[in-house]
Amino acid sequence: MKMKAALVTDVHKVSIQEIDRPVLKDDEVLIKVKTVGVCGSDLHLFRGTHAFRKPPAILGHEIAGDVVEIGKSVKTVRIGDRVTVEPQYGCGDCEFCRQGLVNLCNSKVVPGTAKWIGVFVQYFNAPEKTIYKLNDAVSYKMGTMIEPLAVAVRALRRATVKEKDCLVILGAGTIGLLCLVVAKQMGYKNVVCTDTAEFNLAMALKHGATLAINPLEGDVVAAVKKLTGGKGADLALIAAGASNILDQASACVRKRGEIGVVAMITEKIPFYSYQIVFNEQTMYGAMTYATKDFEEAAEMVNNGLDLNDFITQTMDLEHTQQGLDVLSQKKDSVVKVMIEL
Ligand SMILES: NC(=O)c1ccc[n+]([C@@H]2O[C@H](COP(=O)([O-])OP(=O)(O)OC[C@H]3O[C@@H](n4cnc5c(N)ncnc54)[C@H](O)[C@@H]3O)[C@@H](O)[C@H]2O)c1
Ligand SMILES: [Zn+2]
Ligand SMILES: [Zn+2]
Missing domain, CATH: 3.40.50.720 (NAD(P)-binding Rossmann-like Domain)
Incomplete structure (x- = not known):
């Protein structure tokens, strides 16, 4: 089955393409994507200044959506759960992974790379261990803010x-x-x-x-x-x-x-x-977050922290290029640009 995805195909150039829907592994869930956030680090890919990501690459790592399918071995997540994703996972047994410092694992897998698609897609697959549930009262947009909030938690906790x-x-x-x-x-x-x-x-x-x-x-x-x-x-x-x-x-x-x-x-x-x-x-x-920082950010949002003020623009997937341009050039009053699918 095909789905739409937003890719950076060249410096300052985004294109919407049809790609294959991910095939689920046993330990993964499939998320119907509702909102994704444009992040400062997406701008690095967009501008061609990212340390290791080069076009063509699917954008994004900030996401919220609904679980629509679960792999055979998934136990804690159900179809219909509203979730966000900690967009990183490690090897599980290096000295860093054992301390919960997935952010420092040498074999860390992150979205928008050969091993994991980016989140600017209609359907996103993610391992069960990276899933965080959202309370009913939490909007998809607030769920999407958990990832950048976790970066802030880590910056201060360090x-x-x-x-x-x-x-x-x-x-x-x-x-x-x-x-x-x-x-x-x-x-x-x-x-x-x-x-x-x-x-x-x-x-x-x-x-x-x-x-x-x-x-x-x-x-x-x-x-x-x-x-x-x-x-x-x-x-x-x-x-x-x-x-x-x-x-x-x-x-x-x-x-x-x-x-x-x-x-x-x-x-x-x-x-x-x-x-x-x-x-x-x-x-x-301070590199992204340890799992405990992400947990803390998810808890803050699930407890009602309101960050709506910071979401200054909302667009659809077709306008991803415009979203990146707005943030990159700072022509308009902008903090966080969200894409709604
Ligand atoms: N360490 C991490 O894990 C991590 C995670 C996310 C983002 N980042 C990085 O953090 C940085 C900020 O990310 P963001 O999403 O807030 O980006 P952003 O583009 O939204 O914010 C950067 C801000 O800096 C302002 N600015 C520009 N020049 C300035 C100056 N000389 N003095 C003060 N402010 C200035 C801009 O006007 C803008 O508001 C980026 O470099 C991003 O890549 C790091
Ligand atoms: Zn981010
Ligand atoms: Zn590891």
């Missing part, structure tokens, strides 16, 4: 600094704004957000940021220093790519503070390392 007086989030796109939401729930007193788009700055203020600064117009480091009485922030999260972003993060952070890198910056950018030495700062990376 920090070891105990103080929560001030957090700086560089970049208030979907990931930055979701970090803001998670940080407020975790009890950060002051959160300073930056973005080059006015709409995103307004969104950050609406969702509890103490300050929202355009780095092209204001001095981010000076504002953070002023807010913290000269001390600096406890933690800075990098959720945007720019050539000065590492230095900016480090300059915002206090002595013994931490810098979490979430943005996928695939080109080399300069970094003044003396600053991190002089202040004994720590830098960490």
